[in-house]
Amino acid sequence: MGHMGAGAPQGPQPLPGVAHVVAVGSGKGGVGKTTVAVNLAVALGKLGYKVGLIDADIYGPNVPTMMGVTRQPNIVGENRIEPILSHGVKFISVGLISPGDKPMVMRGPMLHQIIRQFLQQVEWGELDFLIVDLPPGTGDVVISLVQTVPLTGAVVVSTGSSVALQDARKALEMFHQVKVEVIGLVENMSQMTLPSGEVIDVFGAGGTERTAAQFGLEFLGALELNPQIREGGDKGLPISLAGPDSALAKDFYTVAKKVADKAKEIASKSEDVLEIS
Numbered sequence: 014m015g016h017m018g019a020g021a022p023q024g025p026q027p028l029p030g031v032a033h034v035v036a037v038g039s040g041k042g043g044v045g046k047t048t049v050a051v052n053l054a055v056a057l058g059k060l061g062y063k064v065g066l067i068d069a070d071i072y073g074p075n076v077p078t079m080m081g082v083t084r085q086p087n088i089v090g091e092n093r094i095e096p097i098l099s100h101g102v103k104f105i106s107v108g109l110i111s112p113g114d115k116p117m118v119m120r121g122p123m124l125h126q127i128i129r130q131f132l133q134q135v136e137w138g139e140l141d142f143l144i145v146d147l148p149p150g151t152g153d154v155v156i157s158l159v160q161t162v163p164l165t166g167a168v169v170v171s172t173g174s175s176v177a178l179q180d181a182r183k184a185l186e187m188f189h190q191v192k193v194e195v196i197g198l199v200e201n202m203s204q205m206t207l208p209s210g211e212v213i214d215v216f217g218a219g220g221t222e223r224t225a226a227q228f229g230l231e232f233l234g235a236l237e238l239n240p241q242i243r244e245g246g247d248k249g250l251p252i253s254l255a256g257p258d259s260a261l262a263k264d265f266y267t268v269a270k271k272v273a274d275k276a277k278e279i280a281s282k283s284e285d286v287l288e289i290s
């Protein structure tokens with residue numbers, strides 16, 4: 014690859030020691046993307062993987078609350094950022110740097126800089142998976158991400174409702190445009206089981222699986238709508254901590270295992286391509 018002079022165009026560079034970067038996105042806000050990202054990270058950790066989590070949802074950085082730690086990260090050496098370790102996962106968030114209720118007002122270049130710093134200036138060490146919680150919608154953060162680091166793939170979270178799926182399709186189209194493979198779709202808040210045992214369908218369960226099929230994409234699983242999942246998020250104790258045998262957490266583990274398998278499959282395919290060319 015020759016050496017690069019100053020100003021030489023630099024494409025996305027893999028992060029040394031980090032095997033897979035997986036983005037979690039949604040078209041619509043509020044569908045539970047962060048809940049899925051946090052529980053996916055914790056579940057992968059419990060499954061024995063080394064996991065990092067970047068909260069790139071700069072407009073609503075909820076990861077610190079959901080991970081139960083809101084203190085500022087330490088700076089080590091020359092401007093290296095030490096990620097926060099919680100529940101077996103290393104994470105970083107703008108919420109740690111600009112805590113409180115003040116919104117971060119940011120212009121494009123600053124946003125790009127933050128995404129780069131979170132990838133390159135954080136002491137991630139060896140990771141099997143670096144999960145990135147994207148802001149809802151389609152936009153700048155994804156561009157910054159793909160310009161900085163090669164992604165293994167993206168997970169798209171939706172509810173089964175028509176409007177959420179309409180926006181999820183836009184997210185799929187965006188990942189296609191920036192050449193990021195979609196690992197699969199997750200349906201969140203799928204069904205709800207009442208204390209009586211009656212199951213109610215709030216957002217149109219099944220819609221996400223049908224959309225995945227239409228696009229020839231993998232359906233990674235359906236997650237129940239349950240107040241304990243919300244409480245876990247609010248208390249900083251993600252439901253996945255309950256382990257794969259827990260009734261409420263098991264579906265998150267199903268998703269986590271599928272994501273891990275598919276990510277490894279995608280990575281091995283792209284290695285083959287590199288060897289051939």
Ligand SMILES: Nc1ncnc2c1ncn2[C@@H]1O[C@H](COP(=O)(O)OP(=O)(O)OP(=O)(O)O)[C@@H](O)[C@H]1O
Nearest residue numbers: 042043044045046047048073237238239242243246
């Ligand atoms: N399966 C679920 N059951 C119950 N509550 C849930 C579930 N998933 C998410 N929630 C709750 O719904 C709210 C929104 O979830 P979350 O913040 O994860 O959404 P989001 O898509 O990341 O939102 P945004 O990106 O727009 O900030 C949170 O209070 C969360 O605890």
